[in-house]
Amino acid sequence: MVPDDEAPPREESSTGYPEGGESPSRYDWDDIAYFLELVRQGQLVGASKRLKVDHTTVSRRIRALEDALDCKLFSRTRSGFVLTEAGLGILEHAEAMEFRAHSISRAVGVERAESGGTVRIATMEGIGSFYLGPRIRRFHHRHPSILVELVTAPHWINLSRREADIFISFPKPSERRLTTRKVGEFRVSLYASDDYLERRGEPRTRDDLERHDFVDYIDDLIQINAVRWLTDIVRPRQVVFRSSSLIAQYASASSGLGIAALPTFVAAQNPALRPVLPNLTTRRDIWLSVHQDLEHVSRVGAVVRFLADQIVHDREFFLGEGRTPGMA
Secondary structure, rough: OOHHHOOOOOOOOOOOOOOOOOOOOOOHHHHHHHHHHHHHHOHHHHHHHHHOOOOOHHHHHHHHHHHOOOOOOOEEOOEEEEEEEEHHHHHHHHHHHHHHHHHHHHHOOOOOHHOOEEEEEEHHHHHHHHHHHHHHHHHHHHHHOOEEEEEEEOOOOOHHHHOOOOEEEEEOOOOEEEEEEEEEEEEEEEEEEEHHHHHHHOOOOHHHHHHHHHOOOOOOOOOHHHHOOOOHHHHOOEEEOOOOOHHHHHHHHHHOEEEEEEHHHHHHOOEEEEEEEEEEEEEEEEEEEEEOOOOOHHHHHHHHHHHHHHHHHHHHHHOOOOOOOOOO
């Protein structure tokens, strides 16, 4: 008998797995890294850049994993690679494997957020464009190896299907296996431009609003009820412009078209927008959510801490209490 340490190397098949007697369900653990990166990037080219290999290598390793598991893990669409039900089924286990692998580095104190990677934040258009976008520069200075992707969408983002890593929302998500916490709240008030108020007069009472023009959302296109804030404040008689875009509403109010209900962080962009009947307001909570499988990933944790600290730091700004927004 040949001792184990003197045994000749075993031949490998074209898929990279040992020939002879192995279970057909056996897979190469390294392929899990390729699987996870393709999930996060959604594109072969993006995954190959992150893994520093050719895109054909990523494709080959994914095919090898699918062959070993005897199932299709991805569907290819116009926008990229999307997980199948089978892919979703193993994603949780793959991320658990990644977390355990990282725990070895943490145990000896070598893992850092600077190991880099991509983190995708999803949120609504207004807070993403007017508040988060300008603050990403500071995060980049702290963590230059972490690429932040900011997705703004008018619909609900599903973290369980990995549409994003982090979700900043106004209603509290109800998905399972999320770590969710309230990090702040913001005020929504009525605003109009100096030009509009000079032409139409400044309302002094709620009854005066009956004679004014308003800007609002398109009701039947609202997908998140939390943005129905105008009717929380007033039910206007005359709406002269509707848009599914909060930025378009802000722009039209800034141009002098009418009165709009705007969050503080939006109205603050234009000093020529003035509060109308400031005692008429409503509030919304700001919730920060991350999937439990990702909250211990160092790069995701770095982004979560930055976002939470920044929003808490700007509490007075979000509540319209007069302080210029700063950088935590």
